[in-house]
Amino acid sequence: MKIKFLLMTLLLTNFMNAQNLPKIFSPNPDHDFGTILEGAIVSHDFEIVNNGKAELEIQKVSATCGCTAANPVKNKLMPGEKTTIRVEFNSKSRMGPQDKYVYVFSNDKENPNLRLSFSCVVVDKMTQAQFNNKIPKLIISKSSHDFGNVEEGKVVSVKIDLKNTGNDLLKIDNVKTTCGCTAALLSNKTIKPGEAGNLKIDLDTANREGKLTRTVTIISNDPAQPSQSITLFVNILKRK
Numbered sequence: 001m002k003i004k005f006l007l008m009t010l011l012l013t014n015f016m017n018a019q020n021l022p023k024i025f026s027p028n029p030d031h032d033f034g035t036i037l038e039g040a041i042v043s044h045d046f047e048i049v050n051n052g053k054a055e056l057e058i059q060k061v062s063a064t065c066g067c068t069a070a071n072p073v074k075n076k077l078m079p080g081e082k083t084t085i086r087v088e089f090n091s092k093s094r095m096g097p098q099d100k101y102v103y104v105f106s107n108d109k110e111n112p113n114l115r116l117s118f119s120c121v122v123v124d125k126m127t128q129a130q131f132n133n134k135i136p137k138l139i140i141s142k143s144s145h146d147f148g149n150v151e152e153g154k155v156v157s158v159k160i161d162l163k164n165t166g167n168d169l170l171k172i173d174n175v176k177t178t179c180g181c182t183a184a185l186l187s188n189k190t191i192k193p194g195e196a197g198n199l200k201i202d203l204d205t206a207n208r209e210g211k212l213t214r215t216v217t218i219i220s221n222d223p224a225q226p227s228q229s230i231t232l233f234v235n236i237l238k239r240k
Contacts, residue, residue, distance in 0.1 A: 022077075023052030024108040026116060033120035039092050045084040046116050048104065050077035060105040061085055067100045067118075091122045098122055125223040136193070137166035138222040140230065145201075147234040153206050160199045160230060164191040166222070174219040175199065182232065184216050205236045212236055 031044045050056035056077040063069040067089040074083040087102050097119070104114040141161035150156055164170035170191040175184045183204075188197040201216055214232045222228075 020053045021110070022050055022054045022056035022079075022106070022108050024056055024058075024104065024106045024111055024114050025049045025051040026114065029114070029116050031116075031118040033089070033118060035121045035123055036091055038095060038122050038124050041088060041090050042120070043086055043088040044118060045086050046102070047082060047084055048072060048077070048114075049082045050079055052108070053079055055079075056081075057107045058083075058104060059107065062103045062105070063087065064101045066090070066094065066098070067102070069102045085116070087116070087118060089118065089120070091120070094122045095124070096122060125226070134168035135166045135224070136164055136168045136170035136191075136220070136222050138170055138191075138218070138220050138225065138228060139163045139165050140199075140218070140228055142230070143228070144231040144233070147203065147232065149235045149237055150205050152209055152236050152239045155202055155204050156234065157200060157202045158232075160201065161196060162191060162199055162218075163196040164193055167193050169193070171221045172218060173221065176217040176219065178214050178216075182214055182216055199230075201230070201232070203232055203234060205234065208236050209238055210236060 026046055026048055028047065031046070033042050033044070036042055048058070058072050058075050061069045061071055067087055070086040072083040072085045074081070077083060085102070085104065089098070089100060091098070098121070099117065099119045102116040104116065106112060106114065139162070145158045147156045147158070172186055172189045175186060177184055183202040185200045186197065187199070191197050199218070203214065212234050215229050216232065217227055217229045219227055
């Protein structure tokens with residue numbers, strides 16, 4: 001009889017202890033970022049709840065390769081309390097389907113290692129543009145220009161026509177020139193589908209002599225050709 005009583009007492013004690021344990025829970029442990037461009041950095045806040053009857057202590061957060069996880073806003077949660085864990089994913093140099101995991105270690109004896117996960121599909125700019133069926137397309141009237149013989153000290157100019165033959169807004173992000181000896185002026189940094197603009201390029205021949213080659217590079221959101229260059233040639237003659 002005593003043994004039976006002791007067994008019942010032990011079982012009851014274990015049951016009562018089990019009822020007074022922390023219990024880690026996430027209402028949405030999986031997140032899908034969908035389709036993102038290569039190079040994009042995305043983030044998501046996972047909610048963590050203590051569904052138990054005792055204090056929950058989050059001891060460590062660990063993320064798999066390619067993503068980072070910040071420590072929770074609160075490391076200790078009383079029963080019913082909530083916190084969040086921010087997860088960040090850098091898609092640079094990655095392509096295609098991605099599945100990543102974050103592990104949350106706690107004092108929940110039944111589930112000491114809660115797994116959170118997120119997924120996405122990384123695509124390049126061209127693929128994304130085709131997917132959206134909206135693609136700007138930059139056409140330049142010429143990729144080179146020869147000024148011929150020019151007397152030293154003169155500033156020569158050329159105007160390059162730009163046209164957007166795509167079906168989305170073309171944005172000129174930057175115009176780069178070499179050696180600081182050229183100046184480029186855009187008529188407009190944005191060009192609507194079917195419309196045109198121009199780029200005026202000045203070349204200063206001061207303090208130079210002989211054959212010279214310089215380039216001007218147009219950086220745009222054209223996914224097929226984001227960088228297009230115009231080469232300039234000139235033969236600078238000694239001033240008379």
